[in-house]
Amino acid sequence: MKIDILTLFPEMFPGVFGSSILKHAQEKELVTINVVDFREFADNKHNKVDDYPYGGGAGMVLRPQPIFDAVEEITSQTEKKPRIVLLCPQGETYSQQKAEELAKEEHLIFLCGHYEGYDERIREHLVTDELSIGDYVLTGGEVGAMVLTDSIVRLLPGVLGNAESAVTDSFSTGLLEHPHYTRPADFRGLKVPDVLLSGHHVNIENWRAKEALRRTWQRRPDLLRERTLTEQEKAWLHQFEEDIKKDL
Template identity: 50%
Template structure:
C-alpha cells in the first residue's frame, strides 16, 4: 500500500532523480515466529488487536544499524501534535525521518515511550491504520525539499505557506458556460495580478478560515482590506 503511493507523481520522480530516499519496511520481516505475527490481544481485555512492540523495536534498530540514527521517529496518531504546513517545513529540514504505522487498536505503549520521539496527527478523525497519514506526511514534507517540485514558486504560493489559504486559479478557456476568468488575470499587468491574488487569498481565508489570521503578519494594505470587509459585515448586520 505504501510502496504504491511512493511510486507515483512528484514523489516517484523525486525518488528516481535521487532527491529523496524512501525505504519501506514490512514489520513481518522483524518477527521471530514462523507465522510472522505482529499483533496480539490487549492486556486487560477489550476489543481489537494491538501491534506488538518487539517487531517495531527490531525494525527501528535495523534502520539505525543500516541507515544511521534517525533525526526523529514519528508515529501518526490522532493523539499527536497537529500536522501543519509549518510542521512539514520543520520536518523537511531534518535529514532522516522514520515513520511507524500503527494498525487495529494501535501500538503497544512501550513503542511510544521508548522509540517514538513525536506523535503527529493529520486531523481529528480515526483511520484504519497509519499508512495513509504516513503518505500524507511524506508528500507534504517532500514537496518542501529543494528540487522536488519543479517550480519552486508554486511551493511558496501554496495554501498555509504564508498562513493564508491559496488564491483562486484559472486556465484556458477564458470563458466557459457563462463563467468568465477575472479580467485582471488577462490584463498582463503583473503588479495588479499580484495585488488581486493577495486580496483573494486574504478574502478566502477571512471567509473560510478566520482562525488562521490570528498570527498572520499582514501588510498595511491587507489590514485595510480586512478592516473594510469587517466594517461591511457590521453595517450589513445593523441594516
C-alpha cells in the same frame, strides 16, 4: 532525503509512491523511500506482532519487539538519529508548518500502527514525534504515512518543476491560496478578472494578496487569529466587512 515506512501492509504503497511527483522525485534520486514489513522482525515462528493487552479490554496491541528491532536495523548504519514519527490519532495535528519542518531532515521513519494501538514503551522510548492527520480514526497508519510523505517530498529542492509553487501554497504563507484562472479569458460569458490580463505585475500581486486574505477570512477565519496583520490587510478586512453590510 531517506524515508523508511514500517508497516504490516507494504502492498498498499506502490500505487501512490509509483505515480506522479513521488515517482519523479525518486527517479531523480531526490528521495529514497523504503517500505519495510516489520512482521519480518517478529521473534516467533508465526511472525506474530500483536498480543492481548494487559488488564484486559477489546482489541490487540502491537508488541514492542518487532518495531524496536526493525528501527535498530534501519538505523544501525546511520550516524545521526532520524526523526521517528508515530502515526496516531492521539498525536499532534499535522500541518503545513510541520511538513516544512520535517522537509529539512535527512532521514525520517514513519511507524504505521494497526489493531487497538501500540505498546506504550514504543511511544516513550523510541519515537520522537506523534502525528495525526485529523480528528478521526483510520484502520491503520498507512494512509497517514502516504499523506506525510507526499506533503514533505514535494517541498524538497528540485522536486517541483517551479520552486515557487510550494512557497505560495495554501497554509505556507499563513493564508489560503488566491484564486487561479487560465485560458480562455471568456468561458461561456464567465470572464477572468481584468487585472490578471493587464500585465501590471504589482497590481496582480496586490490582487492575489487581497484575494488570498478574502478567501481565508471567508473559509478559515481561525487562521487570521494567529496572524499579525499589516495595515493594508486590516484595511482590506474592514472593506470586506463593509461590503457584507451593504449586501444585507
